[in-house]
Amino acid sequence: MHTQDKLKNLGVELPLFPLTSVxxxxxxxxxxxxxxxxxxxxxxxxxxxxLEEKATREWIEFQENIGIxxxxxxxxxxxxxxxxxxEELKGFSQSSFVRSYGNRYYRKPVITAPVVWEKPMTVDWxxxxxxxxxxxxxxxxxxxxxxMDWSFNEYYKDREATCxxxxxxxxxxxxxxxxxxxxxxxxDEPACSVRPSELPLVIQSMNVVTEGLPAYFFTHxxxxxxxxxxxxxxxxxxxxxxxxxxxxxxxxxxxFKKRSFPKDxxxxxxxxxxxEIEAESTLKxxxxxxxxxxxxxxxxxxxxxxxxxxxxxxxxxxxxxxxTVVKSLRKSYSN
Amino acid sequence: MxxxxxxxxxxxxxxxxxxxxxxxxxxxxxxxxxxSTFQVVKVQQDVTREAIEEQEKAHLDVxxxxxILWNDPISHIMKNLEGVKIGGxxxxxxxxxxxxxxxxxxxxxxxxxxxxxxxxxxxxHTAKxxxxxxxxxxxxxAVLSKIxxxxxxxxxxxxxxxxxxxxxxxxxxxxxxxxxxxxDEPGFFLQRPDWKWLSGLFEKLCSQKGKAKIWLTxxxxxxxxLYARLQELPVDVLGxxxxxxxxxxxxxxxxxxxxxxxxxxxxxxxxKLENLKEVVHELKSLEKKVAQDKTVYVTTSCGLExxxxxxxxxxxxxxxxxxxxxxx
Ligand SMILES: [Zn+2]
Numbered sequence: 001m002h003t004q005d006k007l008k009n010l011g012v013e014l015p016l017f018p019l020t021s022v023x024x025x026x027x028x029x030x031x032x033x034x035x036x037x038x039x040x041x042x043x044x045x046x047x048x049x050x051l052e053e054k055a056t057r058e059w060i061e062f063q064e065n066i067g068i069x070x071x072x073x074x075x076x077x078x079x080x081x082x083x084x085x086x087e088e089l090k091g092f093s094q095s096s097f098v099r100s101y102g103n104r105y106y107r108k109p110v111i112t113a114p115v116v117w118e119k120p121m122t123v124d125w126x127x128x129x130x131x132x133x134x135x136x137x138x139x140x141x142x143x144x145x146x147x148m149d150w151s152f153n154e155y156y157k158d159r160e161a162t163c164x165x166x167x168x169x170x171x172x173x174x175x176x177x178x179x180x181x182x183x184x185x186x187x188d189e190p191a192c193s194v195r196p197s198e199l200p201l202v203i204q205s206m207n208v209v210t211e212g213l214p215a216y217f218f219t220h221x222x223x224x225x226x227x228x229x230x231x232x233x234x235x236x237x238x239x240x241x242x243x244x245x246x247x248x249x250x251x252x253x254x255x256f257k258k259r260s261f262p263k264d265x266x267x268x269x270x271x272x273x274x275x276e277i278e279a280e281s282t283l284k285x286x287x288x289x290x291x292x293x294x295x296x297x298x299x300x301x302x303x304x305x306x307x308x309x310x311x312x313x314x315x316x317x318x319x320x321x322x323x324t325v326v327k328s329l330r331k332s333y334s335n
Numbered sequence: 336m337x338x339x340x341x342x343x344x345x346x347x348x349x350x351x352x353x354x355x356x357x358x359x360x361x362x363x364x365x366x367x368x369x370x371s372t373f374q375v376v377k378v379q380q381d382v383t384r385e386a387i388e389e390q391e392k393a394h395l396d397v398x399x400x401x402x403i404l405w406n407d408p409i410s411h412i413m414k415n416l417e418g419v420k421i422g423g424x425x426x427x428x429x430x431x432x433x434x435x436x437x438x439x440x441x442x443x444x445x446x447x448x449x450x451x452x453x454x455x456x457x458x459x460h461t462a463k464x465x466x467x468x469x470x471x472x473x474x475x476x477a478v479l480s481k482i483x484x485x486x487x488x489x490x491x492x493x494x495x496x497x498x499x500x501x502x503x504x505x506x507x508x509x510x511x512x513x514x515x516x517x518x519d520e521p522g523f524f525l526q527r528p529d530w531k532w533l534s535g536l537f538e539k540l541c542s543q544k545g546k547a548k549i550w551l552t553x554x555x556x557x558x559x560x561l562y563a564r565l566q567e568l569p570v571d572v573l574g575x576x577x578x579x580x581x582x583x584x585x586x587x588x589x590x591x592x593x594x595x596x597x598x599x600x601x602x603x604x605x606x607k608l609e610n611l612k613e614v615v616h617e618l619k620s621l622e623k624k625v626a627q628d629k630t631v632y633v634t635t636s637c638g639l640e641x642x643x644x645x646x647x648x649x650x651x652x653x654x655x656x657x658x659x660x661x662x663x
Contacts, residue, residue: 095606096351096643101424101433102406103362105349108431108643110606150431154607194429223426 003239003264004297006216010183012136016333017301017326018069020266022220022242023081023140023186024306025074026315031055052076053128060132062316066323070184070300071137073129075308081142081188082150083107084121089169091115095152110152115165117172123180130181139177139185143219144170144205145198149191163201167208178215186218186242192233193224199232207237218242218266222305230255234262242266244304245290246278256293265294268304269325270318275310277317283325296333301326336625338618338633338661339396340654341597343552343574344469344517345408345638346386346401347647355644358382358403379404380456387460393651394658397515397632398464400457402640407434408471408519409479416500417444422481428521428555430604430641437480439493445500448507458512467515468508472551473497473536475522491532498540509545517550517574524556530564537568550574550597554637559583566593576636578602584617591624599636601653606646608653615660633657 007014027035034051037043059074078084086092086109093112097105122139130137144166148159156162170187177185187209192202210217217238226233226243230252234241245252245267269286270278290299301322307315349359361378364370386401405411407427413419418441424433454468477494487493501518508516518540541549551565552574558565559582565573574597577583587596600614618633625631633654639647 096645097347097349098431098643099348099640100431103359103366105359152606154605194426 003216006239010214010216012183012216014069016296016330017299019323019326020068020070020138020242020300020302021063021072021074021319022268022302022304022306023072023075023188024078024308025059025072025076026308026310026312027076028055028058028312031076049077056125056129057132060129063319064133064135066320067327068319068323069135071129071133071135072140073125073137075140075306077125080106081190081306082147083109085142085147086151088121089115090118091155092151108150108152110154111156111162112154114155115169117169120176120180121173123173123176126177126182127180136184137182138218139174139182139215141170141173141177141185141187143187143189143192143202144209145202146189146191149194159198160201163205164208167205171209171213174209174213174215178213183215184218185215186220187238188220189236190220190222190224192219192221192236193226193229196225196228199229202233203235203237210237216240220266220305222268223247226252226255231259231262238263240264240266240300242268242300242302244268246271246286246304247273253289253293261294261298264298264300265290266300266302267294268302270303270322272303272305272307272309272318275314277314278321280321280325283321284329287325287329336622336627337630338658339630340394340658341397341467341632341634342390342395342399342401342651343597343599343603343635343638344399344402344519345405345640346389346399346403347640347642347644348382348401348403350644383456384460387457389648389651391462391464393648393655395464395651395654396658397467398457398461399467399469400453402469402638404453407432408469409437409476410435412449412471412476412501413437413480415446415449417446418442418484418486419480425479428524430555432641434479437476439480439482439484439487441484442486443493443496443500445503449504451507451511454508454511454513465514466512467517467550468513469517469519470501470504472518472520472522473501473540474528474533475520475525478522478525491529494536495539498536502540502542505540505547505549506543506545509543509547513547515548515550515572516544517552517572518570519552519554521553521555523553523561530567534568537570541569548572548595552597554599554603555579557581557583559586562586562590566590571595572597572630572632574632574634575599578604578636584621587621588624591626592629593626595630595632596625597632597634599634600657601633601635601650603635603637603639603650604641606642608649611653611656611660614657618657618661633661 038048055076091113092109095110098108148163218240219238220242222244383403390398420438422436427434473494477490548571550572551570554576557580558575572595576599
């Protein structure tokens with residue numbers, strides 16, 4: 001089935017060049033403070049949640065105001081994209097700090113028992129967020145391969161067994177999201193290009209997650225060595241690949257020139273690691289370059305990656321400039 | 336064969352408690368200009384001393400300084416060389432750890448010794464063990480650098496220039512009385528070297544090693560296909576990552592070893608603790624094939640910084656237990 005037909009069957013109608021986001025938005029100052037107070041025991045979970053809902057509502061209103069088509073909740077209630085699921089699933093125990101670079105550390109989870117899905121992990125938030133808007137809200141999950149690669153494993157035989165067990169668990173979450181009404185679901189696999197020899201495992205595990213399910217699936221992959229996994233990576237069974245095109249634009253376009261991109265593409269067109277707000281002309285030129293190799297009806301647009309590392313102001317400005325450029329591009333296409 | 340236990344290279348800089356967080360905290364305060372360089376150095380030294388103490392508590396025969404001052408294995412060596420600029424972050428092999436990529440901007444020269452002070456500190460604070468200093472090898476450094484100077488056309492030429500300055504460094508380290516100097520070359524798995532050329536490179540590198548033993552260590556890849564070639568290189572100890580090489584032990588049982596070996600039996604990338612009996616059994620099975628006058632060092636597959644500190648300590652303890660159980 002063609003990807004656009006899948007959307008039509010799901011009853012989702014979208015304009016040309018649908019606008020969306022990768023997932024995370026920066027947390028406003030009051031959420032950062034509230035989280036710190038919650039950790040110290042000065043704030044109850046309920047009080048924290050009320051503030052997280054307020055921040056979520058603010059981000060949803062902002063997305064609606066600037067004309068984003070497929071919304072995200074902004075992940076005001078999440079920290080790390082793997083640790084969030086590790087804390088919710090049975091079978092993980094939290095580990096201590098591991099350094100990623102310079103003076104930056106993260107907590108790497110440890111699998112110490114069979115991973116078990118006991119209850120929905122993201123459905124309550126998805127429902128809350130969807131109730132705040134008429135526009136479609138994306139369900140947001142981390143993929144089994146990335147959870148496996150970013151965790152220690154003390155239980156399963158090897159990486160494959162770990163990944164396939166996690167795939168079963170993530171499928172249950174996808175089913176729960178679909179039952180709740182989600183039609184667009186993104187499953188992030190940023191670790192996917194690190195070991196090209198394991199790409200078949202990424203594909204196999206994603207197949208367990210998505211096979212036969214009535215939803216339009218995205219996967220987000222970033223900062224990878226795409227040359228090593230293209231075009232094989234397009235066999236990952238999802239309809240839409242959300243890729244950073246501003247950071248590794250030339251590499252990717254060269255890949256697509258050699259072998260045309262067979263699925264829908266959400267092109268990230270602003271860098272999430274710079275303070276500087278891109279000029280409209282820069283983004284327009286970037287989109288035109290992409291449209292030289294990707295048919296218009298296959299193209300969606302968003303930022304390179306999650307915006308949580310930027311300030312609220314920077315994130316909003318980057319989203320606004322994307323929206324402005326895409327709207328004017330739509331006009332020139334309808335003429 | 337004789338068995339000894341050795342720390343691989345780096346050691347986690349922070350742990351779980353506030354006290355164990357002091358280095359992270361010190362860098363944080365230093366960035367905000369709230370403490371002086373002198374105060375940061377003091378904390379670095381305390382943490383280095385603690386890393387050495389943990390290894391001595393586990394009665395390791397070969398001790399490092401835990402590479403506590405290193406930000407990453409590439410920029411730490413390259414940042415003090417002339418003709419090199421340090422650039423943006425890149426993923427370090429298939430780990431979730433990042434290094435800063437060097438850019439070669441002109442002729443590479445060593446202005447002063449790179450690791451002399453770290454080595455002197457290690458010597459001063461090691462009570463019993465033999466001392467080992469780690470250097471990332473010229474091949475790996477060259478493969479991971481960007482060249483933007485007409486001074487060198489290929490990464491081979493960069494590797495040759497680096498071998499020259501690292502040979503000078505090795506001489507200084509050997510002269511200072513360091514027992515072991517380990518050259519890390521995981522880069523062999525990124526791009527296969529030309530072995531004949533590499534042999535010349537290592538001859539130059541080791542030409543002034545004095546009494547020090549030179550280790551050549553690879554990790555993050557299956558070393559079995561390279562094993563015969565590595566045996567021919569002019570180094571004293573071959574360090575290999577057993578966790579990536581399903582057939583390596585069979586190969587050693589078949590081919591033996593003309594050199595001392597450092598076998599990375601314990602997985603430095605995963606918290607799971609290996610079975611003591613199984614490791615000892617494997618070691619015993621090598622006994623007849625490794626010459627009597629050769630030493631086998633039991634160690635981890637790579638440095639310990641990919642593990643949380645409490646788990647790293649458990650791996651060190653396990654090395655001690657293996658050594659014990661083997662000798663009994
Ligand atoms: Zn991303």
